[in-house]
Amino acid sequence: xxxxxxxxxxxxxxxxxxxxxxxxxxxxxxxxxxxxxxxxxxxxxxxxxxxxxxxxxxxxxxxxxxxxxxxxxxxxxxxxxxxxxxxxxxxxxxxxxxxxxxxxxxxxxxxxxxxxxxxxxxxxxxxxxxxxxxxxxxxxxxxxxxxxxxxxxxxxxxxxxxxxxxxxxxxxxxxxxxxxxxxxxxxxxxxxxxxxxxxxxxxxxxxxxxxxxxxxxxxxxxxxxxxxxxxxxxxxxxxxxxxxxxxxxxxxxxxxxxxxxxxxxxxxxxxxxxxxxxxxxxxxxxxxxxxxxxxxxxxxxxxxxxxxxxxxxxxxxxxxxxxxxxxxxxxx
Amino acid sequence: xxxxxxxxxxxxxxxxxxxxxxxxxxxxxxxxxxxxxxxxxxxxxxxxxxxxxxxxxxxxxxxxxxxxxxxxxxxxxxxxxxxxxxxxxxxxxxxxxxxxxxxxxxxxxxxxxxxxxxxxxxxxxxxxxxxxxxxxxxxxxxxxxxxxxxxxxxxxxxxxxxxxxxxxxxxxxxxxxxxxxxxxxxxxxxxxxxxxxxxxxxxxxxxxxxxxxxxxxxxxxxxxxxxxxxxxxxxxxxxxxxxxxxxxxxxxxxxxxxxxxxxxxxxxxxxxxxxxxxxxxxxxxxxxxxxxxxxxxxxxxxxxxxxxxxxxxxxxxxxxxxxxxxxxxxxxxxxxxxxxxxxxxxxxxxxxxxxxxxxxxxxxxxxxxxxxxxxxxxxxxxxxxxxxxxxxxxxxxxxxxxxxxxxxxxxxxxxxxxxxxxxxxxxxxxxxxxxxxxxxxxxxxxxxxxxxxxxxxxxxxxxxxxxxxxxxxxxxxxxxxxxxxxxxxxxxxxxxxxxx
Numbered sequence: 001x002x003x004x005x006x007x008x009x010x011x012x013x014x015x016x017x018x019x020x021x022x023x024x025x026x027x028x029x030x031x032x033x034x035x036x037x038x039x040x041x042x043x044x045x046x047x048x049x050x051x052x053x054x055x056x057x058x059x060x061x062x063x064x065x066x067x068x069x070x071x072x073x074x075x076x077x078x079x080x081x082x083x084x085x086x087x088x089x090x091x092x093x094x095x096x097x098x099x100x101x102x103x104x105x106x107x108x109x110x111x112x113x114x115x116x117x118x119x120x121x122x123x124x125x126x127x128x129x130x131x132x133x134x135x136x137x138x139x140x141x142x143x144x145x146x147x148x149x150x151x152x153x154x155x156x157x158x159x160x161x162x163x164x165x166x167x168x169x170x171x172x173x174x175x176x177x178x179x180x181x182x183x184x185x186x187x188x189x190x191x192x193x194x195x196x197x198x199x200x201x202x203x204x205x206x207x208x209x210x211x212x213x214x215x216x217x218x219x220x221x222x223x224x225x226x227x228x229x230x231x232x233x234x235x236x237x238x239x240x241x242x243x244x245x246x247x248x249x250x251x252x253x254x255x256x257x258x259x260x261x262x263x264x265x266x267x268x269x270x271x272x273x274x275x276x277x278x279x280x281x282x283x284x285x286x287x288x289x290x291x292x293x294x295x296x297x298x299x300x301x302x303x304x305x306x307x308x309x310x311x312x313x314x315x316x317x318x319x320x321x322x323x324x325x326x327x328x329x330x331x332x
Numbered sequence: 333x334x335x336x337x338x339x340x341x342x343x344x345x346x347x348x349x350x351x352x353x354x355x356x357x358x359x360x361x362x363x364x365x366x367x368x369x370x371x372x373x374x375x376x377x378x379x380x381x382x383x384x385x386x387x388x389x390x391x392x393x394x395x396x397x398x399x400x401x402x403x404x405x406x407x408x409x410x411x412x413x414x415x416x417x418x419x420x421x422x423x424x425x426x427x428x429x430x431x432x433x434x435x436x437x438x439x440x441x442x443x444x445x446x447x448x449x450x451x452x453x454x455x456x457x458x459x460x461x462x463x464x465x466x467x468x469x470x471x472x473x474x475x476x477x478x479x480x481x482x483x484x485x486x487x488x489x490x491x492x493x494x495x496x497x498x499x500x501x502x503x504x505x506x507x508x509x510x511x512x513x514x515x516x517x518x519x520x521x522x523x524x525x526x527x528x529x530x531x532x533x534x535x536x537x538x539x540x541x542x543x544x545x546x547x548x549x550x551x552x553x554x555x556x557x558x559x560x561x562x563x564x565x566x567x568x569x570x571x572x573x574x575x576x577x578x579x580x581x582x583x584x585x586x587x588x589x590x591x592x593x594x595x596x597x598x599x600x601x602x603x604x605x606x607x608x609x610x611x612x613x614x615x616x617x618x619x620x621x622x623x624x625x626x627x628x629x630x631x632x633x634x635x636x637x638x639x640x641x642x643x644x645x646x647x648x649x650x651x652x653x654x655x656x657x658x659x660x661x662x663x664x665x666x667x668x669x670x671x672x673x674x675x676x677x678x679x680x681x682x683x684x685x686x687x688x689x690x691x692x693x694x695x696x697x698x699x700x701x702x703x704x705x706x707x708x709x710x711x712x713x714x715x716x717x718x719x720x721x722x723x724x725x726x727x728x729x730x731x732x733x734x735x736x737x738x739x740x741x742x743x744x745x746x747x748x749x750x751x752x753x754x755x756x757x758x759x760x761x762x763x764x765x766x767x768x769x770x771x772x773x774x775x776x777x778x779x780x781x782x783x784x785x786x787x788x789x790x791x792x793x794x795x796x797x798x799x800x801x802x803x804x805x806x807x808x809x810x811x812x813x814x815x816x817x818x819x820x821x822x823x824x825x826x827x828x829x830x831x832x
Binding site for chain 1: 633635654655656658659660665667672673674675676678679683687688690693694697698699741
């Protein structure tokens with residue numbers, strides 16, 4: 001095999017349809033699709049009447065829109081070898097910032113700007129401490145998770161801040177072609193990140209940095225700049241999540257609605273095939289992971305699984321996802 | 333029965349690759365059998381079968397006349413077979429004594445470790461092997477160098493009753509001095525009746541040490557002969573199956589303008605270094621392991637932050653700790669450890685080859701596959717990389733081809749200065765001679781080359797002049813008649829030089 005000298009025109013060997021399918025979609029995503037199918041069959045047979053209704057499907061879509069956006073940017077963070085567990089808190093903090101900005105200015109645009117800016121600033125704090133303080137990302141974002149939540153409580157004084165601006169509310173409840181706006185945001189985010197991660201030089205460098213930072217540094221990639229940039233990106237995207245949440249609920253709330261988002265986003269990323277040590281992960285995988293979580297959440301509510309048990313299921317899912325990812329990593 | 337352990341009719345196939353075909357070898361007590369062959373010839377596969385990591389498809393390992401079926405390494409160890417690996421497996425957080433006795437520690441009663449006995453017995457073993465000066469029983473292993481790690485693994489093997497000990501490329505990470513000490517240990521093992529298998533790419537070593545030599549090519553044993561009948565040339569010919577050109581090419585050439593100027597540079601590991609390299613010049617950097625050669629190179633390249641002094645490329649000062657700026661200024665760097673420093677093993681040749689040339693393989697910041705294929709494909713062809721396609725994963729290539737991918741990556745950038753840190757480590761003879769030729773070609777094209785090598789013939793054969801480092805400082809500059817193995821060693825060990 002190694003005796004032939006390099007052949008630039010890729011020699012295509014004959015492959016079966018099965019091999020081509022597995023090669024294109026990947027064994028990992030195929031198994032996720034299978035899991036999705038199983039979930040759909042289970043919940044469909046238990047509560048088919050409600051489960052397949054347009055109303056419920058749109059509900060589900062709304063439910064996973066914010067999670068999806070976060071899971072996709074979390075995937076990019078994990079690919080680069082990091083982890084951001086403060087995103088749920090950043091979402092909560094930005095809902096408060098957005099609501100305060102709109103309350104005092106009555107301008108929807110200012111609210112959007114405040115959301116993205118506050119998210120990016122929070123990310124900058126994470127990135128600078130991780131990069132220049134040389135502290136493990138898990139520890140830093142665990143700390144800032146509490147800090148950002150605390151700031152949200154301080155600003156709002158623990159109260160929910162209502163938003164009465166109709167233009168802004170449309171972001172959460174408006175529809176284009178019958179599809180709620182947040183779902184369009186998810187679609188746009190997915191396309192943007194897919195192109196970014198797979199086609200752009202900066203995106204490919206994410207894989208290099210996560211795959212092996214020493215190799216990346218020898219190849220002239222500025223690790224510090226990338227690390228800081230990654231967390232700013234993660235924070236800004238969490239800000240977008242906060243905008244969507246504030247618009248949907250019509251309020252800025254320091255706690256409700258944003259809690260547990262980081263758990264679900266990280267779970268979705270690992271379900272989607274991210275490797276704990278970085279260098280691996282795809283947008284398509286993250287979306288499938290999000291779908292699994294969305295259907296599971298929705299189905300558990302429909303079949304009246306008590307909330308306490310839902311938490312058990314979610315936590316177990318994260319651990320199973322990582323075990324599965326590590327198993328695959330070790331096999332290859 | 334004279335042959336204690338044999339391998340008979342061993343064949344092994346991985347997918348379409350016939351890794352081993354009908355291999356017969358016998359290992360005699362008190363004899364060193366050298367096993368040589370190019371990378372991919374099947375040496376490692378043979379060792380894994382011998383050690384019971386996986387079974388052969390056909391054939392068997394025969395111990396004392398009885399075919400043994402090893403299910404795992406533990407079975408092979410029980411039969412007295414031990415392999416000393418290239419990267420010795422030791423527990424960094426345990427002491428030397430604990431590492432030697434791991435799994436079989438002396439006890440006090442049923443439950444407690446007898447630390448006194450442990451350290452005493454370790455001290456005895458160390459003294460027996462003349463290693464008391466290198467290792468203390470109570471020393472933690474996390475800071476040990478490769479030579480010391482190897483010593484631990486050897487003692488562990490001998491202590492556990494190893495009667496066949498195989499050394500897989502043991503000197504590739506050792507300095508010449510450490511290698512000589514290893515040879516003394518191996519000769520000692522032989523005199524005590526141990527059968528030794530010695531795998532190495534360094535043919536001079538092999539001839540010096542071995543009693544018999546077996547050449548493996550494409551999974552088959554080409555010959556097994558007493559070593560007295562062979563020379564490095566005859567062995568190399570058998571390994572490659574064709575005539576080799578003379579190993580070193582040196583084209584005398586004109587030297588151009590000043591390319592690199594290092595003035596009083598210090599970093600965490602180097603002190604006040606000065607050096608200059610002109611276009612078309614090959615400057616060697618010699619010294620022992622840990623002398624600071626790689627560290628100096630990393631400081632020049634901006635991988636390590638300098639604490640003092642300046643690095644100038646073409647008269648312009650480089651910002652410290654900035655590899656991107658160094659690359660921009662025309663420096664290319666092929667680091668020592670291909671697997672951990674140069675290549676993303678899970679990524680393709682194309683991606684690895686594109687890594688330092690984003691501007692050449694992208695349009696508006698987006699990766700342009702067809703452009704990348706042109707650029708990397710051309711460099712790969714110029715380097716004669718052997719692979720099924722550009723999409724082959726770097727991790728699936730042989731050491732020689734991996735190194736060629738690294739070089740191809742830099743050639744696509746047309747650097748002014750190329751830093752090569754141990755460019756031929758672990759590479760087979762054929763690929764080595766190609767890389768030597770390439771270095772000469774590059775220099776005649778006006779590229780300045782800084783060559784770090786622990787292989788003396790390589791350093792002397794390729795360099796126009798050589799700097800010798802010790803203790804993080806440049807101790808001497810040698811050129812012409814002065815550039816000899818003896819002189820390099822003298823300056824590499826300054827304390828012995830003053831003692832003499």
